[in-house]
Amino acid sequence: MKDQVAVIGVGCTKFGDLFEHGYEDLICEAAFEAYADAKIDPADIQAAYLGTYMPGAAGGKAAVSLGDALRLYDRPITRVENYCATGTDAFRNACLAIASGAYDVVLVLGAEKLKDRGGRGLPRFGHPLLAKGNSAPGLFALAANRYMHTYGVGRETLAKIAVKNHYNGARNPKAHLRMEITEDKVLNAPMISSPFGLFDCCPTTDGGAAAIVCRADLAKRYTDSPVLVKGFGLAVTTGRPYFDPTFDYLGFRSTQQAAAQAYKMAGISAADVDFAEVHDCFTWTELSNIEDLGFCAKGEGKALVHEGRTALDGDIPINPSGGLKSFGHPIGASGVRMIYECVTQLRGRAGERQVKNAQIGLAHNVGGPGAVACVIALGH
Amino acid sequence: MVGITRYASYVPVHRLDRRLIEQAWGTRQAKGEVAVANYDEDALTMACDAAMGCLGDQPAPVDGAYFASVSAPYGEKQIASVLATVCDLPRALFSADFAGSTRAGLSATLAALRVVQSVAAHTVLVAAADVRTAAPENELEGVLGDAAAALTVGDGDVIAEFVDAASIADEFTHFWRTDVQRTVQMAGGRFASDFGYGRDLGAAIRTILERQRLEPQAIQRVALASPDARAAADLAKSLGFDAKTQLVSPLHGEIGATGSAEPLLLLARALDAAAPGDFILVGGFGEGADALLFRATPALAAARAAVPLARWLAAKTPLPSYERYLKFRRLVEVEEVSDVVTSVLEFKERKQDIRLYGSKCQACGQVQYPMARVCIRCRAQEQMEDVRIARRGDVFTFTVDHLIPNLEHPLPMAVIDADGGGRVYLQIADADDIQIGARVAFTYRRLHEGGGNRNYYWKARPIREASE
Numbered sequence: 065m066k067d068q069v070a071v072i073g074v075g076c077t078k079f080g081d082l083f084e085h086g087y088e089d090l091i092c093e094a095a096f097e098a099y100a101d102a103k104i105d106p107a108d109i110q111a112a113y114l115g116t117y118m119p120g121a122a123g124g125k126a127a128v129s130l131g132d133a134l135r136l137y138d139r140p141i142t143r144v145e146n147y148c149a150t151g152t153d154a155f156r157n158a159c160l161a162i163a164s165g166a167y168d169v170v171l172v173l174g175a176e177k178l179k180d181r182g183g184r185g186l187p188r189f190g191h192p193l194l195a196k197g198n199s200a201p202g203l204f205a206l207a208a209n210r211y212m213h214t215y216g217v218g219r220e221t222l223a224k225i226a227v228k229n230h231y232n233g234a235r236n237p238k239a240h241l242r243m244e245i246t247e248d249k250v251l252n253a254p255m256i257s258s259p260f261g262l263f264d265c266c267p268t269t270d271g272g273a274a275a276i277v278c279r280a281d282l283a284k285r286y287t288d289s290p291v292l293v294k295g296f297g298l299a300v301t302t303g304r305p306y307f308d309p310t311f312d313y314l315g316f317r318s319t320q321q322a323a324a325q326a327y328k329m330a331g332i333s334a335a336d337v338d339f340a341e342v343h344d345c346f347t348w349t350e351l352s353n354i355e356d357l358g359f360c361a362k363g364e365g366k367a368l369v370h371e372g373r374t375a376l377d378g379d380i381p382i383n384p385s386g387g388l389k390s391f392g393h394p395i396g397a398s399g400v401r402m403i404y405e406c407v408t409q410l411r412g413r414a415g416e417r418q419v420k421n422a423q424i425g426l427a428h429n430v431g432g433p434g435a436v437a438c439v440i441a442l443g444h
Numbered sequence: 445m446v447g448i449t450r451y452a453s454y455v456p457v458h459r460l461d462r463r464l465i466e467q468a469w470g471t472r473q474a475k476g477e478v479a480v481a482n483y484d485e486d487a488l489t490m491a492c493d494a495a496m497g498c499l500g501d502q503p504a505p506v507d508g509a510y511f512a513s514v515s516a517p518y519g520e521k522q523i524a525s526v527l528a529t530v531c532d533l534p535r536a537l538f539s540a541d542f543a544g545s546t547r548a549g550l551s552a553t554l555a556a557l558r559v560v561q562s563v564a565a566h567t568v569l570v571a572a573a574d575v576r577t578a579a580p581e582n583e584l585e586g587v588l589g590d591a592a593a594a595l596t597v598g599d600g601d602v603i604a605e606f607v608d609a610a611s612i613a614d615e616f617t618h619f620w621r622t623d624v625q626r627t628v629q630m631a632g633g634r635f636a637s638d639f640g641y642g643r644d645l646g647a648a649i650r651t652i653l654e655r656q657r658l659e660p661q662a663i664q665r666v667a668l669a670s671p672d673a674r675a676a677a678d679l680a681k682s683l684g685f686d687a688k689t690q691l692v693s694p695l696h697g698e699i700g701a702t703g704s705a706e707p708l709l710l711l712a713r714a715l716d717a718a719a720p721g722d723f724i725l726v727g728g729f730g731e732g733a734d735a736l737l738f739r740a741t742p743a744l745a746a747a748r749a750a751v752p753l754a755r756w757l758a759a760k761t762p763l764p765s766y767e768r769y770l771k772f773r774r775l776v777e778v779e780e781v782s783d784v785v786t787s788v789l790e791f792k793e794r795k796q797d798i799r800l801y802g803s804k805c806q807a808c809g810q811v812q813y814p815m816a817r818v819c820i821r822c823r824a825q826e827q828m829e830d831v832r833i834a835r836r837g838d839v840f841t842f843t844v845d846h847l848i849p850n851l852e853h854p855l856p857m858a859v860i861d862a863d864g865g866g867r868v869y870l871q872i873a874d875a876d877d878i879q880i881g882a883r884v885a886f887t888y889r890r891l892h893e894g895g896g897n898r899n900y901y902w903k904a905r906p907i908r909e910a911s912e
Contacts, residue, residue, distance in 0.1 A: 192783040193797050193901040194814060196891055197848050197857050197871045205843035206859055213841075213880050255854070258844040302820070306859045306869035307813055310821055313841050313859075 073102025148431025151399020233386020269392025297325025545730025574703030589700020811865025
């Protein structure tokens with residue numbers, strides 16, 4: 065399916081504590097920007113996919129939330145929910161829809177209004193007894209502690225990742241947390257779930273992002289700067305890794321498998337990737353991701369981080385947008401926001417955070433933790 | 445021969461120093477500490493800890509289970525059945541709760557002995573526990589302590605032969621709590637000790653000594669529950685015992701007056717040290733008295749408690765403040781963690797959630813939790829056998845969570861490889877830190893409340909003794 069689908073327009077709201085915006089506002093802002101970018105009449109959109117992880121009072125339970133917000137009726141719309149891979153999976157489904165020949169133009173929209181639910185992190189669902197006491201940081205922390213114990217990695221390595229992503233995010237006008245931070249600040253922040261302090265964790269954020277995809281051969285009708293979908297992959301592993309006696313907790317097989325699928329479809333290897341937007345919900349997740357995506361061997365991520373190779377001017381810039389860490393993580397929106405960043409970088413329009421010679425970019429989500437991962441490869 | 449076959453103690457890890465009570469209220473307190481149940485412990489959970497310690501890894505066939513407490517977490521809902529389920533005892537079992545007065549633990553033991561004597565049963569489990577609450581600033585606040593004890597009585601492998609028993613039933617108002625009172629009330633100290641406790645228990649003990657034609661000097665160990673540290677010594681003296689050499693030293697200074705568990709803990713303390721042939725006299729009181737006489741057998745030496753009472757007393761964590769005690773006891777307003785376990789879910793999953801069973805793959809041998817239809821290792825379908833997950837394991841990885849809704853922070857969570865297979869993911873109890881490789885024992889604890897009910901599930905606590 066390589067090069068059959070093109071992104072012709074993208075949009076993204078400012079991410080942040082959007083207390084004065086509703087769920088429908090996020091959808092409208094992201095969609096209108098994408099419409100304008102693709103110079104498209106909404107009447108030409110033949111189908112749509114909505115990515116929202118957590119329905120709220122203002123919508124998100126079903127596809128009709130997108131239909132009502134944009135008055136986009138009388139055509140197929142599907143809601144996608146796949147943990148933190150919701151956004152990239154919605155995009156992947158849109159690609160499949162185009163590649164199948166069923167539609168020429170499809171809208172992908174991710175939106176999440178987490179702040180309507182109040183303060184501290186995400187509400188917990190699930191079994192009332194089993195795994196009770198788990199939290200998003202707590203679940204990733206189980207892996208982080210085992211990994212750090214195994215490879216002799218300390219919190220200072222994690223801190224460098226936070227510092228780097230805040231540096232990038234400070235250069236991104238749409239990012240949630242636009243301030244640079246120091247390693248000291250990361251290391252001395254209040255503990256959330258060991259080894260993660262406050263600055264090892266992404267914020268809870270409101271935001272929306274949109275992408276319009278179409279048949280690659282029709283792309284030039286809409287834009288001079290289409291970006292091609294080179295490959296994509298998605299893999300599910302257990303959603304209860306803490307019950308899996310075969311799991312080593314040193315990385316996520318879902319990411320490794322999704323990346324293998326995407327690379328194979330694109331006919332590339334990790335070495336061909338020029339930059340990547342990876343799922344840094346917590347600092348350690350980025351460390352594991354760059355290994356799971358194949359940018360280095362397992363256990364060698366620390367060296368990549370310490371040598372600055374993942375910085376904006378490094379040989380494999382990771383999260384030039386600022387990542388979830390700085391840009392924010394409205395769950396269903398994040399994956400689509402990564403597509404937005406990849407397209408912006410590949411078009412050379414990323415301003416002071418522009419990655420040099422960007423030919424192939426990767427968007428990666430992992431959720432669960434480790435239960436599901438999605439990888440999208442984009443390029444010229 | 446009928447008698448005690450196994451026994452175990454359980455003392456919660458926290459101690460409230462009586463100095464902290466003094467500081468809070470400006471009252472004078474005796475020296476020492478009282479044992480305090482953690483925020484997630486109650487009489488049910490502590491009885492389970494004691495019973496699991498008593499039954500060991502491979503529970504022998506048990507025909508009946510008795511639970512004794514004056515502070516059961518339920519007014520209506522039998523605890524003995526819950527206890528039996530947690531301990532994975534067979535469903536075909538007679539069970540009953542004993543309550544009413546602090547001699548309930550000893551009365552339940554006597555009832556169990558009588559059942560076995562009647563040959564209606566071979567083995568009966570008795571577990572006693574109390575978490576009695578005094579009103580803040582009340583004189584009982586520095587007196588009451590929390591603990592549990594369990595034993596099995598049976599007709600084989602007896603470590604202490606049941607010799608005789610005598611009981612007194614008497615209306616004597618000493619300690620009480622009406623159905624609408626939360627805290628224990630007490631009638632005047634010295635009078636009640638002499639005219640209630642002393643006369644009733646004294647009469648029961650004299651009956652045994654006379655019937656067995658035993659002089660007081662013939663009893664090596666006299667284990668007398670008592671309303672305070674002094675009353676037991678006074679009673680022993682009045683009966684002709686030498687309090688210094690014969691009386692099993694009371695627990696009031698170390699952990700407080702532990703209610704239904706007290707006579708059984710003193711019996712445990714006696715058994716921890718007794719020699720074959722020793723006579724052990726145990727007394728309990730409350731609206732009368734029970735006295736039981738045992739004689740240690742040669743089998744005792746090889747079947748003493750895996751963790752002696754002295755070790756439970758020594759392995760302790762001081763509470764940093766009186767306020768922490770108030771919180772554990774919900775004597776200040778707290779926000780309970782809220783969740784609902786419907787009776788339908790509980791019924792469907794009771795083997796997995798309460799008996800803690802997983803599945804063992806007949807194709808590849810992998811033990812896994814929770815119960816599954818398809819093997820997580822080899823993907824074999826419908827080849828699973830139900831398997832009991834061991835109650836101990838090693839921490840594979842962990843986190844210490846500071847943010848998750850809970851009564852206490854931080855809350856460690858750990859992924860644990862259970863002995864013999866199966867990986868579980870549990871809250872860590874009784875500790876605010878944990879490490880990879882730490883050895884833990886599973887403990888059945890209060891998890892949250894919802895739907896007007898209290899919900900329990902397994903947690904893991906650091907083992908306090910290698911022999912656990």
